Amino acid sequence: MEYGPDDKVERDAPEAPFQQLAGILRARVERGDWRPNRAIPGENALADEYGLSRPTVRRAIAVLAEEGLVYAVSGRGTYVAEQKPAQAPGDSSASA
Numbered sequence: 589m590e591y592g593p594d595d596k597v598e599r600d601a602p603e604a605p606f607q608q609l610a611g612i613l614r615a616r617v618e619r620g621d622w623r624p625n626r627a628i629p630g631e632n633a634l635a636d637e638y639g640l641s642r643p644t645v646r647r648a649i650a651v652l653a654e655e656g657l658v659y660a661v662s663g664r665g666t667y668v669a670e671q672k673p674a675q676a677p678g679d680s681s682a683s684a
Contacts, residue, residue, distance in 0.1 A: 612638075613648060627664070
């Protein structure tokens with residue numbers, strides 16, 4: 589399911605809240621709400637903004653980290669990763 593940057597987490601939606609939040613945060617990164625190498629709001633701030641628990645927010649951020657959209661710096665926060673340009677289909681020059 590696709591989410592927009594201004595969507596809200598719906599308790600009765602078929603997807604788990606952390607999945608919804610991951611989609612919303614992904615859309616916010618793609619929209620440019622947070623620039624590469626800049627910190628996103630902390631877990632407490634996101635939990636308050638979306639009415640979720642910190643563990644739920646942590647799971648959503650972990651999804652984005654697995655996708656390479658964000659990275660964590662111990663003791664400092666979570667930052668937006670540099671986005672690599674999409675490789676064109678059939679372009680094998682990057683794998684040579």
